[in-house]
Amino acid sequence: MPQQLEADYLIIGTGAMGMAFVDVLLSETDASIIMVDKHHKAGGHWNVAYPFVTLHQPSTFYGVSSKELSKGRIDQTGLNKGLADLASGAEVSAYFDEVMRHTFLPSGRVQYYPMCQYEGDGRFTSLTSGDAYQVTARKTVDATWLKTSTPSTHTPGFDIAEEAWFMPPNDLARIDRQPEGYVVIGGGKTGIDTCLWLLENRVDPDKIRWIMPRDGWLLDRRNTQTAPEFFNYALGAQASQMEAVGASESIEDMFDRLESAGVLLRIDTSVRPKMFHGATISQLELEELRKIKNIIRMGRLQKLENNRLVLDDGEVPTSPDYLHIDCSASAVENMEICAIFQDDLIVPQTVRPYQPVFSAAFIAHVEATYGDDEEKKNGICNVVPLPNHDTDWIKMQTLFMMNQYNWSRDPEIRNWLYHNRLDGFTQLVQDVKEDETDKIEILQRLRANAVPAMAKLQQYVASLG
Structure with a gap:
C-alpha cells in the first residue's frame, strides 16, 4: 500500500x-x-x-x-x-x-x-x-x-552512424584529441553558446561549420538591463519598439524598422530570419559569431553518416575526424x-x-x-x-501588451510588481523623478506610441489568421 x-x-x-x-x-x-x-x-x-x-x-x-x-x-x-x-x-x-x-x-x-x-x-x-x-x-x-529539454537528455531527430564522432555540448570540455574541425548542429541558443565557447577557446572560425536550419532574430542584451544607468537603453528600446511597430506598413517593414531601431538583431544581415526564440546577445558576442563564415543552410540534418551529412536540401562531406556537436534540442x-x-x-x-x-x-x-x-x-x-x-513575435507582443495594460489598472497588482525583484522594470519606471527630463521624454514616447502600435499589431495578427 x-x-x-x-x-x-x-x-x-x-x-x-x-x-x-x-x-x-x-x-x-x-x-x-x-x-x-x-x-x-x-x-x-x-x-x-x-x-x-x-x-x-x-x-x-x-x-x-x-x-x-x-x-x-x-x-x-x-x-x-x-x-x-x-x-x-x-x-x-x-x-x-x-x-x-x-x-x-x-x-x-x-x-x-x-x-x-x-x-x-x-x-x-x-x-x-x-x-x-x-x-x-x-x-x-x-x-x-x-x-524543458536539454542536449544531454533529448533524443536527436536524425540518424547517427556508429563511426561518427558525436556528442552533446556537455562533453565538449572533456575532449582529449584535437578534431580536424567542428560541426555545430542547431541554430538556437545552445548553438550560439557552443560556437562562442569554441571561439573563446581559440578555435579557428574557419574550422567551425554551423548547421543553421533557420536564422533567428535576436535581442540586444543591453536593452534588458534593469539598473538605472541603463534606463535609456532598456526603456528607450521599448519606446523605439512602439514607434517602429506603429509606423510600419507591413510585417516585413515592421521587422526592418525594429532592426534599424536596435530592438532586434541578426547574425547575417543578408539572410532573412524565420525564427524567433527570444535569445539575447551582446554586441561583442555578435561580433564573434560573425567570424564564422561556414554556415550550412540546407534545412535540418537527417543523417550523420561516416563521410557525409545528409540534410533536407542537400549533402555536405564530413569525416570521423570532425567533431559533431548536438545543439538541436528544443529548449521547450x-x-x-x-x-x-x-x-x-x-x-x-x-x-x-x-x-x-x-x-x-x-x-x-x-x-x-x-x-x-x-x-x-x-x-x-x-x-x-x-x-x-x-x-x-507579433502575437507574443500583442498578448504581452494586453496583460500589461490590465495589470496597470489594478492598484494591488501594480504594488506587487513594484516590490517584486523578478519584475525588472516597474520600479525602474516608477522611480523616475520630475527633474529627470531625458527619462520622462522616453516614457512619453513610449506612451504616445503604445496605442498606434497595438492597433498595428492587431492588424498583423488578423492577417496571420
Whole structure:
C-alpha cells in the first residue's frame, strides 16, 4: 500500500518555475506544500546543463522572489563586458539547491521528495527505494508543463552512424584529441553558446561549420538591463519598439524598422530570419559569431553518416575526424497552451515574454490573492505563448501588451510588481523623478506610441489568421 500524504498544494517539478511558485506561496500564504521531482536536487534542467551555459538574461531578475541571484556587479571582462552579470549554470544549480535547503525546508511547511517519478492522480514512486506515495492535496501545480529539454537528455531527430564522432555540448570540455574541425548542429541558443565557447577557446572560425536550419532574430542584451544607468537603453528600446511597430506598413517593414531601431538583431544581415526564440546577445558576442563564415543552410540534418551529412536540401562531406556537436534540442518541447487555473489544477505558463520565473511567481501571487475565482484569475493571467517562428513575435507582443495594460489598472497588482525583484522594470519606471527630463521624454514616447502600435499589431495578427 502506498504511504498516504496530505498537503494544501502538490507541486510537480522543482525546476525554476516550480521553485518560483512555491517561494511566493510561502511568503503570501500559510499553505502546506509537497514538492516532487525526478532529479536528485532542486533546479530542474539546470542539473543536467552543459558546463559553459550561462543565463541569457541578467541574473537580477532570475530565480525566486525572496533571494537575490545576481552578485550586483557589471562584468569587466569577456563577451558580456559592460553588462550585468550572468550566472553560470553551476551558480544557478547551487542557488536553487540553497533555496530548497535553507529557505523552503526550514519553513516546516514544505515536504520535498527528490528522485521520484510522478505518475498522476497524486501518486508518485521513489526511483531509488521503490516506495510508493499517494497525496491528497487541495490543489496540484504542474510545473513541468513546458517540458524543458536539454542536449544531454533529448533524443536527436536524425540518424547517427556508429563511426561518427558525436556528442552533446556537455562533453565538449572533456575532449582529449584535437578534431580536424567542428560541426555545430542547431541554430538556437545552445548553438550560439557552443560556437562562442569554441571561439573563446581559440578555435579557428574557419574550422567551425554551423548547421543553421533557420536564422533567428535576436535581442540586444543591453536593452534588458534593469539598473538605472541603463534606463535609456532598456526603456528607450521599448519606446523605439512602439514607434517602429506603429509606423510600419507591413510585417516585413515592421521587422526592418525594429532592426534599424536596435530592438532586434541578426547574425547575417543578408539572410532573412524565420525564427524567433527570444535569445539575447551582446554586441561583442555578435561580433564573434560573425567570424564564422561556414554556415550550412540546407534545412535540418537527417543523417550523420561516416563521410557525409545528409540534410533536407542537400549533402555536405564530413569525416570521423570532425567533431559533431548536438545543439538541436528544443529548449521547450511542449508549445501547447491551456488555461492556467483549472479548478484543482494549476498549470504555470508564461504570462510575460522571456520571463518564466517571473510568470510562475506572478501566477502564485494571483492564486494567493484571488482565492477560488477561476474566471478572474485566468483573466489576469492570459498565457503569452512561447515564440518559435519570426511572426510569433507579433502575437507574443500583442498578448504581452494586453496583460500589461490590465495589470496597470489594478492598484494591488501594480504594488506587487513594484516590490517584486523578478519584475525588472516597474520600479525602474516608477522611480523616475520630475527633474529627470531625458527619462520622462522616453516614457512619453513610449506612451504616445503604445496605442498606434497595438492597433498595428492587431492588424498583423488578423492577417496571420
